Amino acid sequence: MNLQDFAKLLRARWLTVCITIVVVALGAVAYTLFTTPLYQASTRLYVSAAGGSTVSEMYQGNRLSQERVLSYSELLMGETLAKRTIDKLGLDISAESLQGNVKASTKPDTVLIDLNVVDESPVRARDIANALSDEFVVMVRELETPEDGSRPEARVVVEQRASIPDSPVIPKTSRNIGAGLALGLLAGIALAVLRDLLDNTVKDRQTVEEITGAGLVGSIPLDKECRKEPAIPFDGNNSAIAEAFRKLRTNLQFLAVDNPPRVIVITSSTPNEGKSTTAINIALALAEAEHNVLLVDGDMRRPILHKYLDLVGPVGFSTVLSGRASLGEALQKTRFPGLTVLAAGTVPPNPSELLGSLTAKNLLSELRAKFDFVVMDSSPLLAVTDAAILAAAADGVLMMARFGQTKREQLTHAVGNLEDVGASVLGAVFTMTPAHGNSSYYYSYYGEDSARRSSRQALSADPAAPSPQPPSTDVP
Ligand SMILES: Nc1ncnc2c1ncn2[C@@H]1O[C@H](COP(=O)(O)OP(=O)(O)OP(=O)(O)O)[C@@H](O)[C@H]1O
Ligand SMILES: [Mg+2]
Structure with missing residues (x-):
C-alpha cells in the first residue's frame, strides 16, 4: 500500500x-x-560553608558548599525531616506520603536547592514547604555543629519562602x-x-472478478428513491442509477458476442442484495433500447415483482407450469413500452421440482422465441437450489454482490453452486454501492489494471443512450 x-x-x-x-x-x-487538583509551593535554600579570609580558603568553602548541596537535597526528601515537619504542623499523614510530595532539585555548580511541595490544598502546600525548609535549617545546624560546640562548618538559609499558589499544577x-x-x-x-x-466483504473489482471468474459488468449505486419506487422511469432520466443501468445494458450486449445471452437469470448469494430491483431495471433499460423484453419472477418463494410493478400476482410462472393457465393468459403488459411481465404465480409447494421440470425448459424455449430478452429474477443461491436450477436452463447468470455486505466466502460458495449445475456466470454486478466517497477507493486501490482492461472491452457507443457517453466502463 x-x-x-x-x-x-x-x-x-x-x-x-x-x-x-x-x-x-x-x-x-x-x-x-x-x-484531583494539586497545588505546588516552592522555596529556595542557600547553602554556605565556613570559609576563610584568603582567596583559597574562600574557594575551598565554596567547593564544600557545592559538595554538600547533593547530600542536603537527599536529606530534604528523607524520612527524618518528613517526620519532624509532620510533628511540627500536626499533620495527619504518614512520613512516606509526605516524602512522595516533596521534590528537591539542584542546579550544577551552584549552592542553591529548589524545594517543591505538592498538596491538594494550596495553603497546606505553602505551610509544608515553609515548615520543611525551617526544619531543615535547624537540622543542618545540628548536623554541622562539631561536638565541641564550635561554629558549624556549613549552614543553610531560606533564601525564598513559599507563598500560596494561585493555580493547580495538576491536572x-x-x-x-x-x-x-x-x-x-x-x-x-x-x-x-x-x-x-479484517473486512472480508467484497468491495473491489479484482476480488469479485476472481471469485466469479467473470468480469464486473455493472455497478448500481445506492439510490433512496429506488426504495420507494423500484422501477426507475428511464424516460429522459439522467440520474446516476439510470446511467448505471444503461452502462450495464451496454456491457451486456458485449458479453459472448458470438452467442449473445438472451435468457438471463439474476441471482445473488444471500437475500436482500437487490436482485429484484436490478432485474426490473435491467429489463427496463433493455426495453428503453427498443427491445421486446420479458421479465419473469423466478423467485417462487418470495415473489415480489408484481408488488414492485403494481401487477397481478397469483397468475404467472407457477400457474403456467402447472397447466392451470396458458402463457397468453399469464403474460401481463406493463405501463412501460416494450416490457411484459410473467409474475411468479401462486406459491407452489415444490418450486425446485417445478423449475427443474421439462415443462419449464420448454416454456423457456417458447419465451426465447417470443422475446428479444428474457430477464429472470430468482431466489438467493445459498438459501435454495431454485436459482441454480433456473440458471442451468438459461443462457447465463448475472451475479449480484451487495457492495460491502456480501462476504467473499458467500460469493465463492454461491458461484460453486452454479458451477455444480454447469451454469455459466455472464458477469458480476455490484449493487447498492455508496453514491459518494469510498467506493472509488476500492476500485482504484485493488483494480486499476482490471478497470483499464474492462474499459478497453466496453463499448464505445450505445445507440439507445439518450446522450453521448464517454467510452464506458462498468464502474461509476
Ligand atoms: N440500488 C438500490 N438503492 C437503494 N436501495 C435498493 C437498491 N436496490 C435494492 N434496494 C433495496 O434493497 C432492498 C432489497 O432489494 P430487493 O428486493 O431488490 O433485493 P432481493 O435481493 O431481490 O431480495 P430477496 O432476496 O428478498 O428477493 C429493498 O428494500 C430495495 O428497495
Ligand atoms: Mg427478490
Missing part, C-alpha cells in the same frame, strides 16, 4: 478515525475533570487534551487500517 492508497483508505474510513478521535479526546477531558488541561487528540488520531488510524484488513 503506497501513500496514495493510504490516503484513500483514510478517506474511506474517515468516520472510524473521527469517532475514535472524539472518544479518546472525551476520555482525556473526563480524566482531566476527575483528577494539565491543555496537555491532556492535546495528548488525547494525538492519541485519538493514532488509535483512529490504527483502527481504520485494522478494520480494512
Whole structure:
C-alpha cells in the first residue's frame, strides 16, 4: 500500500478515525475533570560553608558548599525531616506520603536547592514547604555543629519562602487534551487500517472478478428513491442509477458476442442484495433500447415483482407450469413500452421440482422465441437450489454482490453452486454501492489494471443512450 492508497483508505474510513478521535479526546477531558487538583509551593535554600579570609580558603568553602548541596537535597526528601515537619504542623499523614510530595532539585555548580511541595490544598502546600525548609535549617545546624560546640562548618538559609499558589499544577488541561487528540488520531488510524484488513466483504473489482471468474459488468449505486419506487422511469432520466443501468445494458450486449445471452437469470448469494430491483431495471433499460423484453419472477418463494410493478400476482410462472393457465393468459403488459411481465404465480409447494421440470425448459424455449430478452429474477443461491436450477436452463447468470455486505466466502460458495449445475456466470454486478466517497477507493486501490482492461472491452457507443457517453466502463 503506497501513500496514495493510504490516503484513500483514510478517506474511506474517515468516520472510524473521527469517532475514535472524539472518544479518546472525551476520555482525556473526563480524566482531566476527575483528577484531583494539586497545588505546588516552592522555596529556595542557600547553602554556605565556613570559609576563610584568603582567596583559597574562600574557594575551598565554596567547593564544600557545592559538595554538600547533593547530600542536603537527599536529606530534604528523607524520612527524618518528613517526620519532624509532620510533628511540627500536626499533620495527619504518614512520613512516606509526605516524602512522595516533596521534590528537591539542584542546579550544577551552584549552592542553591529548589524545594517543591505538592498538596491538594494550596495553603497546606505553602505551610509544608515553609515548615520543611525551617526544619531543615535547624537540622543542618545540628548536623554541622562539631561536638565541641564550635561554629558549624556549613549552614543553610531560606533564601525564598513559599507563598500560596494561585493555580493547580495538576491536572494539565491543555496537555491532556492535546495528548488525547494525538492519541485519538493514532488509535483512529490504527483502527481504520485494522478494520480494512479484517473486512472480508467484497468491495473491489479484482476480488469479485476472481471469485466469479467473470468480469464486473455493472455497478448500481445506492439510490433512496429506488426504495420507494423500484422501477426507475428511464424516460429522459439522467440520474446516476439510470446511467448505471444503461452502462450495464451496454456491457451486456458485449458479453459472448458470438452467442449473445438472451435468457438471463439474476441471482445473488444471500437475500436482500437487490436482485429484484436490478432485474426490473435491467429489463427496463433493455426495453428503453427498443427491445421486446420479458421479465419473469423466478423467485417462487418470495415473489415480489408484481408488488414492485403494481401487477397481478397469483397468475404467472407457477400457474403456467402447472397447466392451470396458458402463457397468453399469464403474460401481463406493463405501463412501460416494450416490457411484459410473467409474475411468479401462486406459491407452489415444490418450486425446485417445478423449475427443474421439462415443462419449464420448454416454456423457456417458447419465451426465447417470443422475446428479444428474457430477464429472470430468482431466489438467493445459498438459501435454495431454485436459482441454480433456473440458471442451468438459461443462457447465463448475472451475479449480484451487495457492495460491502456480501462476504467473499458467500460469493465463492454461491458461484460453486452454479458451477455444480454447469451454469455459466455472464458477469458480476455490484449493487447498492455508496453514491459518494469510498467506493472509488476500492476500485482504484485493488483494480486499476482490471478497470483499464474492462474499459478497453466496453463499448464505445450505445445507440439507445439518450446522450453521448464517454467510452464506458462498468464502474461509476
Ligand atoms: N440500488 C438500490 N438503492 C437503494 N436501495 C435498493 C437498491 N436496490 C435494492 N434496494 C433495496 O434493497 C432492498 C432489497 O432489494 P430487493 O428486493 O431488490 O433485493 P432481493 O435481493 O431481490 O431480495 P430477496 O432476496 O428478498 O428477493 C429493498 O428494500 C430495495 O428497495
Ligand atoms: Mg427478490
